[in-house]
Amino acid sequence: MKKALKKLAVILAVTGTLCLIFYAVWNIRLTDIVVEGNTYYTDEEVRALLFPEDNDTRTVYALWNREFGKQREIPFIKSYEITITGINCAEVMVYEKSLIGYIPYMGTYLYFDVEGYIVEASSEKIDGLLFIDGIGFDYFVLNSKLPVEDSNLFYATLVLSRLINESGLKVDRVYFDRNLKATLYMGGILVWLGEATELEKKIHTLVDIWPQIKNEEGTLYLDDYSMVNDVVEYVFKKNTKSGQ
Secondary structure, X not given: OHHHHHHHHHHHHHHHHHHHHHHHHHOOEOOEEXXXXXXXXXXXXXXXXXXXXXXXXEHHHHHHHHHHOOOOOOOOEEEEXXXXXXXXXXXXXXXXXXXXXXXXXXXXXXXXXXXXEEEEEEOOOOOOOEEEEXXXXXXXXXXXXXXXXXXXXXXXXXXXXXHHHHHOOOOOEEEEOOOOEEEEEEOOEEEEEEEOOXXXXXXXXXXXXXXXXXXXXXXXXXXXXXXXXXXEEEEEEEOOOOOO
């Protein structure tokens, strides 16, 4: 009888110890999560999207979920990697979808890549991408090319996106007409670029001119500018105010 009680006491002691160990291990949490590769979301937003539930920050659960769980579907993010670097530390590497612009369509935004594929449809608006206007189409299919008449639109958008980002100019939207002629809307100024050719020269010219006209209202014509004695000649027409 004493041996049985002693054996039971040992079993209870071992079980209690294991329960305490499990409880202690289960309550270890990731408190230091470093995020890299993100531009569309802040670090805090990425953490909230990847670790939304209470259990998600438990180190043991995060390890299990990384090996056997499914990746969360997050707008604008193609994939991500979570590496546990310590009992309380993790690193998240975010791989974002490659986007160059977006088009408004029936209350949502269609985001497309350099080849014209619609990679995201979302009600969220991402800063830093070109707002493309004036393009007509009747339907779209996610992960398929945007059905437009002239596919050169996507190359023109890519070039404009790169040049505008490099220049630091603030462009509200880009309007393309049916002939792929472009107009930039920049506050109270319209910049008529004309055909989507020599865009680099036109944007560099705009950068040089901008400090002189940025506080005005009117239209800058860069579709047919010229160089005379190394000086750019251009036409800027101010808006006329009624009653004057």
